[in-house]
Amino acid sequence: MQASRLTLRLQQWIFRLSRDDTLPIVLGQRRIFILPTGAGYLFAVVLAVMLLGAINYTLSLGHALVFLLAGLGLAAMVHTFRNLLGIAITPGRAVPVHAGDVARFPMHLRNAREEARRALGFSFAGGEECFVDLPANGNARIDVPCPAPRRGRLDPGRLTLATRYPLGLFRAWSYPYPPLTCLVYPAPIRRPLPPPVAVDDPGLARGDAGHEDFAGLRPHTPSDPPRHVAWKAVARNPAAWPLLVKHFAGGAGEELWLAWDLLADAPDDETRLSVLTGWVLAAEQAGIAYGLALPGVAFPPANGPAHQERCLEALALHDSGSLHEHVPQAPR
């Protein structure tokens, strides 16, 4: 791996890779690089052969054609370079995703020139390249994908902005390196929700539900009598998972606690976190109040997007030291 480190250092030195702390990032000429593409080299070879032909057959117009095309190549080089020059990039906030999904980092682009820029390709190392056109004197937005294999905070590393417009003979590129991060929740594992626990009466450790007062809906568990299934709710949303049952509180207060300790039998911590994530999603979807108890941190039962976000974030960042970075081939 010594070689690859060397390559990295070399790249860092050549491309002056460092974080861009001032936003927006405006691409100046010193950070745009340009080389011929395969097609560009082919073009050069074709021109050389054509020139030989023109000389050999003394074709004066052949000379002219070859020289015109050579000039075209040079002009194309400048235009390819210019296609990137002066673009202002402001990164947006990436929406959190689950591990295994693809994170998308929004980039807001601004073109101050009275001329459109075309076929700008954005990519992260290891991610797919996606293209956007930037209208004359206008703005555009592009969501640049980056795979998020692990939970934690995803740092996609430097961005590659490349273009081969107009003729495909040259490729100009730049490495904007904005501060980017995306929260990656654990991949959910779908398991039935644990039963709620009674809190007021310590005797009912795994307390039954009461039968008198309707207290809300909760996901179906195999022991629920079929008459408790909330068929109306199911009918409203047949895709709902799991089936909802009417939950009746019988005197004792009950709370749904999604607790780390409930999963002592899980093979490893990541599976535990994944199951907990699945539970949070299911409980939130079902509209049940739920609490999350992780070692060292607990969120009392509540409901709603803010609560869910808090819980998922805690799950994402649980015991990860500080940041779990996914930095494929990015230099330090």
Added chain:
Amino acid sequence: MSMFRRHPAEPLEQATVPWLLACAVATTAPHVEHQPHWLMAIAGLALALRTGLWIARRRLPSRWLLSLLVVAGTVAIWFEYRTIFGRDAGVALLVLFMALKPLEMATRRDAMVLIMLGLFLLLTHYFYSQSIPTGIWLIAATTLETATMIRLFGGAQPPALIVRRAGMLLLQAVPFMLVLFLLFPRVNGPLWGLPQDAHSSRSGLPDTITPGSISDLVLNGNIAFRARFDGAPLPNASLYWRGPVMDEFDGRAWRPLRLANPSPPQVDVRGQAIDYEITLEAHQQRWLLALDAPVALPDGALLTARLQAFAREPVRQRARFRFSSAPDFRFGLDESKQMLSAALRLPRQGNEQARALADGWRRKHTTPDAIAAEALQLFRREAFIYTLQPPLLGDDSIDQFLFETRRGFCEHYASAFVFLMRAAGVPARIVAGYQGGETNPVDGYVVVRQSDAHAWAEIWTAERGWQRVDPTAAIAPSRVEEGIATALPAGEPLPVMARLDLDWLRQLRFRWEAVNNRWNQWVLGYNPDRQRELLQDLGLGDIDWRGMTALLAALSGLILLAIVGWALWQRPRHDAAQRLWLNYCKRLAKAGIPRAPWEGPQDFADRVARERPEHAAAVRAAAEAYAAARYGPPDPQALALLAAATRWRAH
């Protein structure tokens, strides 16, 4: 590592296919003229098939089938040309590939290969024609190829926009082209041996003369060469451009005699020489068509014993030659025995009537001049007719012509005259060449066409050496003085270009030919000599190729720098809303309400409200309109509202 990343094969956008097909058509179609019809038919079918597949969104045929087609086509080309390496065979192969490539075009890389193939094919058009229309066609095709590349790499846009962009790119390439064209060190080709078929046959003077060989040529209006005199052009009647000289007669055809060891011609110049330059079209022969008698020859040319200027190599492409000729001269006063005996030789028998006539003259006259005058007198006296459509002649062609048909063209008269002279004991021979020419009033060049082809005679006398005698001048003097069009009887077919009655057409033709000539002289004929001339005119007289390369690099660098400068130079642009707002603030400042540079529109309005309440409402409205136009959601009305709100003046 994206710097070295190989791009995965990018599938071809379906919408780019019509562009690529258009490229294929534009680059192959002009070859219809020069390639076998079966090949062009296959190419047409293949391109039509690809178009059909595109319209029906069908899959492309298998590679296997295509390989078979390529092999079959290559074999067929080999059968056609018996080689696949010649010039024409090579072009045929390129056409074949160009037609079949679209059928396997699945990725953008394939498309680029097709485009490069197209560029190559464009060059091959110049093998056949480098005329102005070809040049225009090629510029259009190059624009199309460029546009196709833009379409490939720039995504969907209105076609007109793409083509305009391609045009702009090519325009920016023009300065490079000019600098390279003028300064790229020119090499006189060829670099290696040219294939056999590199130069197709072109019409020109024949190297044997039979009845009809010149008159066939006269219907051809093509330009044989152009001449430019340094001084005033000579009168038409003196413009005898000497081509091949024929001294062997077999009873029907005249041809040049091979001399065992020719001696250099003895020319005795009297009077002033005139300088002129000939731009000779390719005629695949060595003769150069100088005026009598050349005293200074261009490099690489030599003067034969028969006073012909010969090039060392056949003239395979248009070339310029500078001559100096003295119209007043004596030539061949002590001609070799070998030459003189050749100029007296006749077949043993045949044409007895003519021999008898000549015998009579020999007895009657003492001097060769008198005999020649007698012969010319014969042509004048009897009812000889100068015509392009003489009757066919049999075995005794001279007798038949002299005593029966009496209708003939210049070669008939020259041939009969020389026969009579020889029979009368006067050394004589036939000279073929061109006579006259037409001065183009637009550029002053004398244009000589194939229709000016002519044959005349030379006789030798001990006192004056060889001298020209033109029997045609005796029968049709205007042929020599004014040209073929006036000399022929009315109603005879003539090349359109030589007709006199269409004056406007002539004017148009003069212009067109002058433009063509300029093109030939300066674009096509731009060779190492011209390059040297130009550099001399620019005051860079003795620059060698190293200096030229340096100059070239410097100028190209300068142009590139200019373009890069333009690319990097970006005016700090304000958008329309900002412009309106800044203007408004400037006017406010003049009225005593300055805005601090750091003040946003809202802050500014707030401060104005505090300090100058009388303007509060107006400034607030303007600030809000500005904020809406600049930062609000897109709204076509916003700018108009802002313009209205900022229409404020100090009272």
